[in-house]
Amino acid sequence: DTAVSQTPKYLVTQMGNDKSIKCEQNLGHDTMYWYKQDSKKFLKIMFSYNNKELIINETVPNRFSPKSPDKAHLNLHINSLELGDSAVYFCATGLASRSDTQYFGPGTRLTVL
Amino acid sequence: DQQVKQNSPSLSVQEGRISILNCDYTNSMFDYFLWYKKYPAEGPTFLISISSIKDKNEDGRFTVFLNKSAKHLSLHIVPSQPGDSAVYFCAAKGGGGNKLTFGTGTQLKVEL
Numbered sequence: 001d002t003a004v005s006q007t008p009k010y011l012v013t014q015m016g017n018d019k020s021i022k023c024e025q026n027l028g029h030d031t032m033y034w035y036k037q038d039s040k041k042f043l044k045i046m047f048s049y050n051n052k053e054l055i056i057n058e059t060v061p062n063r064f065s066p067k068s069p070d071k072a073h074l075n076l077h078i079n080s081l082e083l084g085d086s087a088v089y090f091c092a093t094g095l096a097s098r099s100d101t102q103y104f105g106p107g108t109r110l111t112v113l
Numbered sequence: 114d115q116q117v118k119q120n121s122p123s124l125s126v127q128e129g130r131i132s133i134l135n136c137d138y139t140n141s142m143f144d145y146f147l148w149y150k151k152y153p154a155e156g157p158t159f160l161i162s163i164s165s166i167k168d169k170n171e172d173g174r175f176t177v178f179l180n181k182s183a184k185h186l187s188l189h190i191v192p193s194q195p196g197d198s199a200v201y202f203c204a205a206k207g208g209g210g211n212k213l214t215f216g217t218g219t220q221l222k223v224e225l
Contacts, residue, residue, distance in 0.1 A: 004156070031211060042115075043157070043202060043215040056212050084139050094211060101147070102213060104163030 003027050004105040006091050012111045013081055020077045023091030029053070032074035033092040033102065034066060040055045043090070052094050055056050081112045116140045117205050119216035126223050132190040134219050136203030139184065143207035143214075148177060151200045151218070160201075161188070162205045193223045 004025045006106070013019055025032065034046040042097075047066045048056035062081045078085060091105040118137045126132045136146075144165040149157035163170040163177045163186065170177050176189045192196055203216040 033212070035215075041200075041218050043218075045212045045214075048212060058212075092156075096211065101159045101162065102211075104149075104158070106154070106156050 002088060004091060004103050006044060006089075006105040006108050008065065008108060009106065010109050010111075014113055015081055015083060017081050018077070018079045018083060019090055019110070020075055021091075021110070022073070022075045023105055024073050025091075025093040025103075025105075026072065027086040027093055029093040029095050029103070030071060031038055031094045031096045032068065033076065033094070034076050035104075035106070038086040039087070045067060047074075047076075079111075081110075083112050086110055086112045114139075116143075116216075117203055117216040119203055119212050119217050121217050123220040123222070126193045126221065128195060128223055128225050129192045132193045132197065132221055132223065134188040134190075134201050134203075134221065136186045136188075136216055137184060137190075138186075138205050139215075140207070141184070141207070143205040145172075145203045145206040146177070146179060147188050147206070147213065148175075149204060149215075150197075150200040151202060155212070157202055165207075190221075193221075195223050195225060197221060198223045 031050045033048045037043045049068045052068045065077045068074045087109045090107045092102040094102040147162040148160040151157040160173045179186045200218040202218045204213040
């Protein structure tokens with residue numbers, strides 16, 4: 001069983017489209033995160049949810065909207081996609097009570113044409 | 114402003130020798146440091162961590178050293194194995210919230 005899964009693994013789309021990336025975890029963790037790895041390989045946090053509540057919201061365009069339907073899922077919806085959104089997006093999970101280790105999903109490579 | 118820096122984008126080491134990966138940070142509020150390993154087309158996987166109250170943590174072939182006064186940490190892998198070839202990310206936590214601040218990674222290649 002995959003602990004942290006993301007769908008899709010690859011996503012190619014046109015500028016201006018709206019797309020979603022899904023993340024699911026079966027570790028029973030209470031905190032989930034979205035990270036973005038850009039073309040320079042810089043891995044940077046975007047959002048963090050704890051028990052479905054938004055905890056961290058870094059400086060991210062409001063075209064990006066995370067949604068957590070339940071504690072096991074954190075989806076990322078992106079409106080009006082731009083070329084600069086092309087990146088690899090990683091979902092991660094952890095325990096708020098144990099704030100060190102985070103477990104990452106395999107990533108979703110988004111390419112905006 | 115990059116608060117965690119890995120100044121060596123790549124490192125090549127012979128099998129059996131020691132690999133030393135370095136990381137520098139600027140934020141004195143960081144209180145926990147982690148190393149992650151990443152293979153192509155996979156997510157980062159946790160390797161080893163160290164609290165700011167310690168200066169060394171060892172786990173098998175992996176040892177992390179922390180020099181708080183220099184704001185520097187390093188990961189030692191000995192002996193290095195071909196399967197260790199991957200990108201290694203240094204990460205730091207602290208100053209509020211559980212977010213991790215990552216360095217840009219070092220590509221380690223262990224050659225036969």
